[in-house]
Amino acid sequence: MDQVRVIKVKQSVLANNDARADALRQKLKERGVFLVNVMSSPGSGKTTLLVNLINRLKNDLRIGVIEADMDAIVDANTVENKTGVKTVQLHTSGECHLDAKMVDEGMNFLGDEGLDLVFLENIGNLVCPAEFDTGATLKMVLLSIPEGDDKPLKYPLMFERGDWFVFTKMDAISYFDFNVDRVEASILKENPNAKFFPLSAKTDQGVDRLAAALLHEVKAYQGKAE
Amino acid sequence: MKLFYAYAPEDEAEAKSVLQQLTKLGYDLEKVDTVPSDPSNVTLAFFSSKTNLNSFWKALPWLKEQKQYSSYPFLRVMPFFLYHSKQEDPEIAFEGSAGELYEAVFSGEFKPFGWDFDQSCPEAEFQRVLNNYEE
Ligand SMILES: Nc1nc2c(ncn2[C@@H]2O[C@H](COP(=O)(O)OP(=O)(O)OP(=O)(O)O)[C@@H](O)[C@H]2O)c(=O)[nH]1
Ligand SMILES: [Mg+2]
Numbered sequence: 033m034d035q036v037r038v039i040k041v042k043q044s045v046l047a048n049n050d051a052r053a054d055a056l057r058q059k060l061k062e063r064g065v066f067l068v069n070v071m072s073s074p075g076s077g078k079t080t081l082l083v084n085l086i087n088r089l090k091n092d093l094r095i096g097v098i099e100a101d102m103d104a105i106v107d108a109n110t111v112e113n114k115t116g117v118k119t120v121q122l123h124t125s126g127e128c129h130l131d132a133k134m135v136d137e138g139m140n141f142l143g144d145e146g147l148d149l150v151f152l153e154n155i156g157n158l159v160c161p162a163e164f165d166t167g168a169t170l171k172m173v174l175l176s177i178p179e180g181d182d183k184p185l186k187y188p189l190m191f192e193r194g195d196w197f198v199f200t201k202m203d204a205i206s207y208f209d210f211n212v213d214r215v216e217a218s219i220l221k222e223n224p225n226a227k228f229f230p231l232s233a234k235t236d237q238g239v240d241r242l243a244a245a246l247l248h249e250v251k252a253y254q255g256k257a258e
Numbered sequence: 259m260k261l262f263y264a265y266a267p268e269d270e271a272e273a274k275s276v277l278q279q280l281t282k283l284g285y286d287l288e289k290v291d292t293v294p295s296d297p298s299n300v301t302l303a304f305f306s307s308k309t310n311l312n313s314f315w316k317a318l319p320w321l322k323e324q325k326q327y328s329s330y331p332f333l334r335v336m337p338f339f340l341y342h343s344k345q346e347d348p349e350i351a352f353e354g355s356a357g358e359l360y361e362a363v364f365s366g367e368f369k370p371f372g373w374d375f376d377q378s379c380p381e382a383e384f385q386r387v388l389n390n391y392e393e
Contacts, residue, residue, distance in 0.1 A: 050383060050386050
């Protein structure tokens with residue numbers, strides 16, 4: 033298969049990120065495109081989960097993917113090869129996050145015409161991406177079991193600002209002291225609307241529930257609730 | 259809330275129109291010719307693509323003096339870029355004279371806030387960006 037298309041994107045020169053993000057969100061809403069900003073530490077399982085989710089949803093929704101990396105292309109190739117959906121790769125030239133301008137350029141590059149759902153795999157990092165509104169409709173934060181259940185205490189902004197929290201690699205839970213109830217309670221304290229999805233992309237346990245919730249959310253957003 | 263401000267003569271008309279809007283929002287604005295009496299207040303340093311670096315330094319001589327000694331971490335100066343999005347793209351403007359002025363004058367700690375005269379309510383974004391200057 034051909035290599036995916038790559039563009040280099042630069043941060044906006046201005047500090048006005050939120051207005052730009054609001055404008056992008058508005059534009060996507062008018063076109064019925066639901067954008068999910070997927071964030072986590074490096075290696076929490078973003079790409080693996082996206083491949084699994086997309087293969088479940090691609091018959092019901094037209095899906096696109098924007099992969100972001102400082103300078104690699106592996107994730108975009110993996111997603112495109114394993115799902116066949118349209119994927120583009122953004123290179124941030126060393127930046128540790130995406131801002132709304134970069135995502136807007138990424139959406140133009142992907143061409144959102146006719147798409148229902150776009151996944152944005154942000155740079156693996158729990159700090160910088162939390163600070164920047166990308167214009168996404170939903171912020172999905174992954175926390176893998178081996179990382180430990182104290183992460184909300186160490187990276188509070190990410191866990192305050194996220195919408196859906198996915199606990200990945202649940203198949204490994206017996207090897208780690210990860211208390212799902214405790215981590216949910218600590219997130220809910222600062223973020224009472226948080227929703228939780230414990231799952232394993234390896235055994236498929238729990239992935240169905242997340243796929244169904246996403247499908248429902250996208251249909252409701254497009255005014256086509258089942 | 260008290261804010262200081264300064265601008266070069268070529269930006270006077272546009273800066274004044276921004277000041278008028280900010281006054282309506284309840285900001286207490288004071289022009290500075292010397293080092294701001296209270297450096298904990300934010301100073302708005304207006305500039306645009308048409309600002310000349312020399313005349314900018316003349317309008318803010320105290321800033322030049324500070325810059326010679328340190329990158330003035332104790333002074334909270336907001337680079338305040340004036341533009342019309344229908345006429346110019348700030349991303350391109352900063353590849354030219356606006357970017358040169360920004361590099362020459364400011365510490366780089368804060369990205370410039372852009373006030374777009376062609377956008378419906380730039381003051382909402384101004385208030386959000388101003389929050390970044392609060393410790
Ligand atoms: N056991 C187990 N391993 C998993 C699961 N999901 C992902 N992995 C493994 O975790 C490693 C990292 O997964 P990726 O999907 O590449 O993680 P990522 O978050 O995309 O990583 P970066 O893009 O580098 O930040 C890989 O070796 C995956 O096979 C899971 O549910 N269970
Ligand atoms: Mg990845």
